[in-house]
Amino acid sequence: MSNLDSSRLSPRLQSVYQSVLDANPGQAEFHQAVFEVLLTIGPIVDRRPEYSDLALYERIVEPERQIMFRVPWTDDSGKIHVNRGFRVEFNSALGPYKGGLRFHPTVNLSIIKFLGFEQIFKNSLTGLPIGGGKGGANFDPKGKSDAEIMRFCQSFMTELQRHIGPDTDVPAGDIGVGGREIGYLFGQYKRIRNRFDAGVLTGKGLTWGGSYARTEATGYGLVYYADEMLKARGTSFDGKKVVVSGSGNVAIYAAQKVQQLGGTVIAVSDSSGYVVDQNGIDIELLKDVKEVRRLRVSDYASEREGAEFVTKGSIWDLPCDVALPCATQNELPVEAAETLIRNGVQLVAEGANMPTTPEAIEALQSAGVAYAPGKASNAGGVATSALEMQQNSGRTQWSFEETDQKLHQIMVDIHTQTVAAADEYGVPGDYVAGANLAGFLKVADAMVAQGLI
Ligand code: GLU
Numbered sequence: 084m085s086n087l088d089s090s091r092l093s094p095r096l097q098s099v100y101q102s103v104l105d106a107n108p109g110q111a112e113f114h115q116a117v118f119e120v121l122l123t124i125g126p127i128v129d130r131r132p133e134y135s136d137l138a139l140y141e142r143i144v145e146p147e148r149q150i151m152f153r154v155p156w157t158d159d160s161g162k163i164h165v166n167r168g169f170r171v172e173f174n175s176a177l178g179p180y181k182g183g184l185r186f187h188p189t190v191n192l193s194i195i196k197f198l199g200f201e202q203i204f205k206n207s208l209t210g211l212p213i214g215g216g217k218g219g220a221n222f223d224p225k226g227k228s229d230a231e232i233m234r235f236c237q238s239f240m241t242e243l244q245r246h247i248g249p250d251t252d253v254p255a256g257d258i259g260v261g262g263r264e265i266g267y268l269f270g271q272y273k274r275i276r277n278r279f280d281a282g283v284l285t286g287k288g289l290t291w292g293g294s295y296a297r298t299e300a301t302g303y304g305l306v307y308y309a310d311e312m313l314k315a316r317g318t319s320f321d322g323k324k325v326v327v328s329g330s331g332n333v334a335i336y337a338a339q340k341v342q343q344l345g346g347t348v349i350a351v352s353d354s355s356g357y358v359v360d361q362n363g364i365d366i367e368l369l370k371d372v373k374e375v376r377r378l379r380v381s382d383y384a385s386e387r388e389g390a391e392f393v394t395k396g397s398i399w400d401l402p403c404d405v406a407l408p409c410a411t412q413n414e415l416p417v418e419a420a421e422t423l424i425r426n427g428v429q430l431v432a433e434g435a436n437m438p439t440t441p442e443a444i445e446a447l448q449s450a451g452v453a454y455a456p457g458k459a460s461n462a463g464g465v466a467t468s469a470l471e472m473q474q475n476s477g478r479t480q481w482s483f484e485e486t487d488q489k490l491h492q493i494m495v496d497i498h499t500q501t502v503a504a505a506d507e508y509g510v511p512g513d514y515v516a517g518a519n520l521a522g523f524l525k526v527a528d529a530m531v532a533q534g535l536i
Contacts, residue, residue, distance in 0.1 A: 116437060127524070149192070179252055181202070181465060182217040184219045184255070185257040187219070254285075255285040256332070281478075293471065296486040302339065302434060305460050305463065309430060325346045325347065408431070413439075463493065467486065
């Protein structure tokens with residue numbers, strides 16, 4: 084029996100899932116994200132009959148609006164390229180659509196829809212007034228010059244600008260979109276609209292409307308959340324061996340916070356392999372290699388004494404106490420979960436979106452490993468984006484400490500909420516169910532209140 088077998092769903096939700104399959108053929112990642120939510124919200128069906136009468140389930144799996152557009156641009160030699168741009172405005176029950184932009188060659192409508200769908204419940208869990216959306220393009224930033232990145236961003240925003248606004252839809256970064264890209268996107272928006280709408284994008288530079296701690300927020304938030312999970316088990320990061328996959332913004336700041344809390348991050352990775360550094364990753368060197376010089380983790384290994392670059396096998400082969408997948412979707416398959424379990428892993432918390440496959444999640448949960456889904460554990464990034472929007476509305480800027488403290492409290496609250504929802508619905512310790520139930524109920528009740536739209 085496949086893990087996405089609809090007979091495992093509550094009978095009322097089987098037809099919902101079937102209609103998602105029928106209406107969205109070939110969108111495997113989107114199917115996976117929907118299935119995971121439907122599987123865990125089964126207990127709501129009987130308790131809230133009005134959701135069925137109001138076709139709430141059918142409505143929530145259908146994006147409010149899906150935009151796809153051509154993005155033409157010229158490279159440095161004058162050659163013309165065409166990419167496809169996306170913005171999926173999934174749900175605005177709780178606030179303006181909010182979610183990042185991903186620039187990666189694998190981007191397609193399925194990827195953007197799975198991310199947008201997850202974003203609805205993640206944003207709901209933050210407790211802040213933000214709906215769910217996601218966008219991006221199948222553009223590969225790797226190896227592109229600064230000027231090429233700028234021309235691509237300008238072309239992308241020339242179309243996107245007509246669909247977004249501080250009270251409508253507020254994009255931010257994701258894979259392949261960081262501070263540099265947000266700068267070029269913001270400049271083009273401002274030029275076309277003739278408005279300094281600070282709140283139209285988040286992840287801005289600190290001198291032009293950005294928020295302190297936004298850069299660090301997803302990684303720090305992940306570790307604050309994981310720390311709560313460890314506390315609930317009577318332990319902490321102190322003395323723990325930690326493996327962090329990825330080496331982008333999420334991974335770097337997760338690694339930094341782990342080490343501040345007394346853990347040792349022994350490995351990070353990128354698409355070409357992973358680096359093992361048993362002494363603990365040198366965060367300043369990693370930041371310099373990745374953020375300043377935009378190089379690879381192999382360059383970190385060659386510059387750091389005692390570190391080794393490995394291309395064989397998987398980063399999950401390394402024995403560790405805590406695993407933090409911070410790279411990309413489905414990067415932790417069931418075989419990796421089994422290896423981690425054999426090696427005694429105690430906790431897996433997702434920094435990336437949907438990095439653990441459904442089979443791997445089941446293996447971890449049945450082995451008694453504490454497992455947190457990204458929509459709870461990586462919500463610190465978007466939460467701090469919502470704090471950036473608050474600061475923009477008030478034309479103000481808070482200190483790093485104040486913002487970081489708010490982020491910390493939000494992660495503690497998300498942990499409390501997810502644990503409470505799991506308890507209330509009879510699945511104690513199940514963070515997946517807790518996150519989906521708590522996130523879903525808030526959105527569903529807002530949709531009921533707002534009528535048939
Ligand atoms: N891309 C991030 C996420 O997956 C952040 C989105 C945002 O800040 O709007 O949640």
